[in-house]
Amino acid sequence: MIVFSGLDGAGKSTQINLLKAGYTKRGITSLIFWSRGGYSPGMILLKSLFLKKKRKLEESDNSLIINQNKKFSNTLIRKTWLFLSILDLIYFYGLYIRVKELFGVKVICDRYIFDTLIDFELNFPQEKVDKWLVWKLLKMVALKPQKHFVLTISIEESIKRSKLKNEPFPDSIEVLRKRLNHYLKFISDNSSAVQVDGSKSIDSVNRIILEEMNK
Secondary structure (H helix, E strand, O other): OEEEEEOOOOOHHHHHHHHHHHHHHOOOOEEEEEOOOOOOHHHHHHHHHHOOOOOOOOOOHHHHHHHHHHHHOOHHHHHHHHHHHHHHHHHHHHHHHHHHHHOOOEEEEEOOHHHHHHHHHHHOHHHOHHHOHHHHHHHHHOOOOOEEEEEEOOHHHHHHHHHHOOOOOOOOHHHHHHHHHHHHHHHHHOOOEEEEEOOOOHHHHHHHHHHHHHO
């Protein structure tokens, strides 16, 4: 399993698609798995089954965010949502991806459980999710990546690229700064993490990634 993390606009999707194309040329079956706590496949299915009110066409994205924030102000709803989100990640990172790998599928992860932990810490700092037993279970059962690439760019570059991509919900400068600090600390604390300068050209970044994978 190969993992890519980093700020929005750091080039994760581009490098993931290049890696998948390389596998395809070599006749190797691969799978791109995107996940974010609360937005993993199981949680999306759950929402579609239990959502009572469908989004109206005239409803704005801002109103949706406001409604969601109101729901998460309820402690029970917030804790339940977090708990179910982690359970879903346990299934996908602990079982689903393992089975895929056992059958020879090369799994490329767009974000990993650490990215989800950053989301939870930024959005729900009062919950201390990393202390929860279910989170510790996730860390225990989750398949460990063979390589974990963390693509880093400046906050200014992230904002610039997000605008070019018309990112619907871009992070604020303050949130981007916090995310970047989390990633830099993760890199310094984990010898398995490989920092890659995402501001370099696409070809240069791809060459660095392939060289690291060949080690």
